Amino acid sequence: MSATLPDLQQYVGKEFGPFHSWDPVNAPMIRHWCEAMGDTNPIYTSDQAAQAVEHQQLVAPPTMLQAWSMVGYAGERAPGSSSGSAFAVLEVLEAAGYPGVVAVNCEQEYEQYLQPGDEIYYKAELESISAEKTTALGTGFFATEKSTFYNQRDELVGTMRFRVFKYRPGSRENADG
Amino acid sequence: MAELRLIDLVVGTKLPELSIDITPRLIVGGAIASRDYQNVHHDKDAAQALGSPDIFMNILTTNGLVGRYVTDWAGPAARLKKVDIRLGAPNFPGDCMTFSGEVQACDNATGEVTVAIAGNNQLGPHVTGTVVLHLLA
Numbered sequence: 645m646s647a648t649l650p651d652l653q654q655y656v657g658k659e660f661g662p663f664h665s666w667d668p669v670n671a672p673m674i675r676h677w678c679e680a681m682g683d684t685n686p687i688y689t690s691d692q693a694a695q696a697v698e699h700q701q702l703v704a705p706p707t708m709l710q711a712w713s714m715v716g717y718a719g720e721r722a723p724g725s726s727s728g729s730a731f732a733v734l735e736v737l738e739a740a741g742y743p744g745v746v747a748v749n750c751e752q753e754y755e756q757y758l759q760p761g762d763e764i765y766y767k768a769e770l771e772s773i774s775a776e777k778t779t780a781l782g783t784g785f786f787a788t789e790k791s792t793f794y795n796q797r798d799e800l801v802g803t804m805r806f807r808v809f810k811y812r813p814g815s816r817e818n819a820d821g
Numbered sequence: 822m823a824e825l826r827l828i829d830l831v832v833g834t835k836l837p838e839l840s841i842d843i844t845p846r847l848i849v850g851g852a853i854a855s856r857d858y859q860n861v862h863h864d865k866d867a868a869q870a871l872g873s874p875d876i877f878m879n880i881l882t883t884n885g886l887v888g889r890y891v892t893d894w895a896g897p898a899a900r901l902k903k904v905d906i907r908l909g910a911p912n913f914p915g916d917c918m919t920f921s922g923e924v925q926a927c928d929n930a931t932g933e934v935t936v937a938i939a940g941n942n943q944l945g946p947h948v949t950g951t952v953v954l955h956l957l958a
Contacts, residue, residue, distance in 0.1 A: 673854075676853075676854045677854040677855070677885060679850075679854070680847070680850040680851045680853075680854040680882070680885075681851065681854070681882070681885040681886055681888075681889050682841070682886075682889060683885070683888070683889040683892070683893075684893075685889070685892050685893075685897055686897055687897045693897060694897075696897075697897050697898040697957065698957065705885065705888055705889075706888060706901040706904075707881075707884040707885045707887070707888035707901070707904060708855075708885070710855075710881055710884075711854070711855045711856055711881055714855065714856035714857060714881075715856070716856040716858065717856075717858050719858070746908075747880055747908050748907065748908060749905075749906065749907050749908065750880055750884065750904075750905075750906050750908065751903070751904070751905040751906070752884065752903065752904045752905075753902065753903045754900075754901055754902055754903065757900070
């Protein structure tokens with residue numbers, strides 16, 4: 645039996661943020677990313693190649709969206725950022741006897757390409773939390789965090805929905821590990 | 822990179838496969854490039870303490886590889902609009918992930934193309950999902 649749970653829906657829809665980036669979008673971080681990913685698309689490293697396909701200058705891979713505002717090695721948010729987390733409900737579930745967590749889905753939508761100089765921040769909310777469900781992993785809840793990313797002109801540049809399953813492992817012994 | 826033209830596409834067009842060796846170098850390099858210092862992506866002892874056999878690839882790297890896979894095919898003029906993925910078996914060192922993909926929809930009026938992709942390793946699907954891109958006319 646799990647501990648008594650509070651009403652989880654109370655966590656839905658509360659906005660957290662802004663969460664800022666330590667650095668503006670910049671060519672060196674883009675190049676490091678492309679090296680690691682093996683991505684040789686020239687629009688990420690060459691102004692000329694980017695301009696040939698109607699960008700103003702080189703652009704960042706859109707999949708870097710989340711990377712700009714990551715806390716990094718020190719684990720600290722960039723100056724001016726809010727505290728708090730849209731996923732606070734996961735700690736509530738952890739305390740209530742649901743220790744497992746697994747990422748299920750990640751959906752990113754891109755409104756515009758980011759280019760060097762752009763200063764990215766985001767706001768986040770718990771978009772939804774499911775009723776208790778039982779899967780092959782165990783029993784728990786699907787929680788979706790929606791992050792909305794903006795630039796220095798407060799223009800929407802992208803959104804990300806990240807869904808996790810926060811669960812109490814099933815009675816079957818886990819065979820992996 | 823060859824330029825892909827909308828006129829060449831029909832639903833069912835297959836993307837060339839791409840196999841990626843999953844090395845500690847890639848897992849750690851991808852994690853650092855995405856500023857993700859969670860220990861399960863670089864510290865084998867820490868990963869094992871959490872019940873994982875080894876370090877494993879972070880989601881940002883998976884996203885980056887999915888984007889690369891599709892734009893390798895579509896070329897520099899393509900604009901990514903959406904990457905929507907479901908996560909499956911982890912990518913552990915020593916494995917190899919093979920991407921495959923197929924055009925699911927293409928709209929000649931808007932230039933919007935939807936590609937279904939899958940990245941499989943020896944455990945099964947690591948990532949499945951769809952990528953929406955826009956091709957310049």
